[in-house]
Amino acid sequence: DVKVTQSSRYLVKRTGEKVFLECVQDMDHENMFWYRQDPGLGLRLIYLSYDVKMKEKGDIPEGYSVSREKKERFSLILESASTNQTSMYLCASSLTASGGLKQYFGPGTRLTVT
Amino acid sequence: SQQGEEDPQALSIQEGENATMNCSYKTSINNLQWYRQNSGRGLVHLILIRSNEREKHSGRLRVTLDTSKKSSSLLITASRAADTASYFCATDDSNYQLIWGAGTKLIIKP
Numbered sequence: 310d311v312k313v314t315q316s317s318r319y320l321v322k323r324t325g326e327k328v329f330l331e332c333v334q335d336m337d338h339e340n341m342f343w344y345r346q347d348p349g350l351g352l353r354l355i356y357l358s359y360d361v362k363m364k365e366k367g368d369i370p371e372g373y374s375v376s377r378e379k380k381e382r383f384s385l386i387l388e389s390a391s392t393n394q395t396s397m398y399l400c401a402s403s404l405t406a407s408g409g410l411k412q413y414f415g416p417g418t419r420l421t422v423t
Numbered sequence: 424s425q426q427g428e429e430d431p432q433a434l435s436i437q438e439g440e441n442a443t444m445n446c447s448y449k450t451s452i453n454n455l456q457w458y459r460q461n462s463g464r465g466l467v468h469l470i471l472i473r474s475n476e477r478e479k480h481s482g483r484l485r486v487t488l489d490t491s492k493k494s495s496s497l498l499i500t501a502s503r504a505a506d507t508a509s510y511f512c513a514t515d516d517s518n519y520q521l522i523w524g525a526g527t528k529l530i531i532k533p
Contacts, residue, residue, distance in 0.1 A: 313465070342520075351511065351525040352466075367520070399465055410515045411456065414465035 312336075313415040315400050321421045328387040330418050332400030339404065341383035342367075342412065343375060346397040358383055390422045429512060429527040437532050442499040444527040446512030447492075453515050455488055457497050460509045460526070469497075469510075499529075507531045 316331035334341065340359050344352040344367075354367030356375040364375050372394060376384045383402075387394055397419050401412040430445045446455070454473045458466040472479045472488045472495065479486045485498040499506055509528045513521040 349525055352523040354520060357520060397463075401466075410454070410521055411468050411471055412466075412513075412521060413468070416465045417463070419463070 313400060313402055313413050315398075315415040315418050317418050318416060319419050319421075321423065322387075322390050323423055324391060326387075326390050326422075328390050328420065328422075330385040330387075330398055330400075330420070332383045332385070332402075332415055333381055334383075334402040334413070335381065336402070336413070337380065338402035338413070339380075340402060341377065342401040342403075343373075343383065343385045344399045344401065345369070345394075346399055346417075352399065355385065390420075392422050394420065395422045396420060429510070429524040431527060432525070433528040433530070435530040435532060436502060438502055438504060440502055442502050442506070442529055442531075444497045444510050444529070446495045446497070446524055448495075448512075448514045448522075449493065450514075451490075455486075455495050456513045456521070457484075457486060457495075458511045458513060460511065462508070466511065502529075502531045504531050504533055 313334045322328050342357045343355040346352050353369050355373050356367050358364045358377040361380050374386045397417050399417045400415040403410055403412045428447050436442055452474055454471055456471045457469045459469055460466045470481050470486050472486050483500045488495045507530050509526040511526045512524045
């Protein structure tokens with residue numbers, strides 16, 4: 310079974326702090342994604358990466374950056390956390406497009422910025 | 424960007440009854456997927472239906488796709504308490520990305 314793990318289930322940070330969220334997948338997937346999920350808004354894509362060191366902005370990249378130095382690891386960075394970044398963050402991975410884009414999700418990190 | 428829209432937003436039924444959720448989308452697709460999310464957890468893939476398929480089954484799940492109406496439905500038969508979750512549809516934009524709806528919250532009452 311594909312396993313996607315995220316570094317923390319719950320995280321509380323202060324406004325202005327730099328925050329790192331890490332995601333690791335164990336199935337050699339090319340594509341990895343970071344989403345945020347807010348009530349009533351569904352999943353919104355922050356960034357995706359389709360290969361090591363390759364990244365592409367999603368729908369809401371402002372205030373975030375990402376890093377993918379190794380194929381299995383995709384990090385989301387909040388350079389200076391703000392209260393409006395309080396949310397559930399979900400990481401996912403998938404095979405190439407020929408795999409139908411089925412995504413495998415981690416358990417999520419609930420981030421609170423105070 | 425959101426393409427899929429689930430309907431209803433929330434659904435509450437008795438255990439044992441069937442639950443039907445609908446998803447509408449705006450542009451042409453290669454495939455459509457349904458996912459389940461238990462409270463406060465990550466999403467789990469349920470079923471994928473390709474644009475040239477009209478119906479697909481997996482256990483108690485039945486998915487239909489009508490590309491002429493740009494809509495899909497997910498039927499869960501003989502519902503159980505463990506089916507209580509949020510259900511999301513997602514369509515592909517053939518650019519490595521899935522486009523998600525806001526979800527249907529399903530509550531199964533014992």
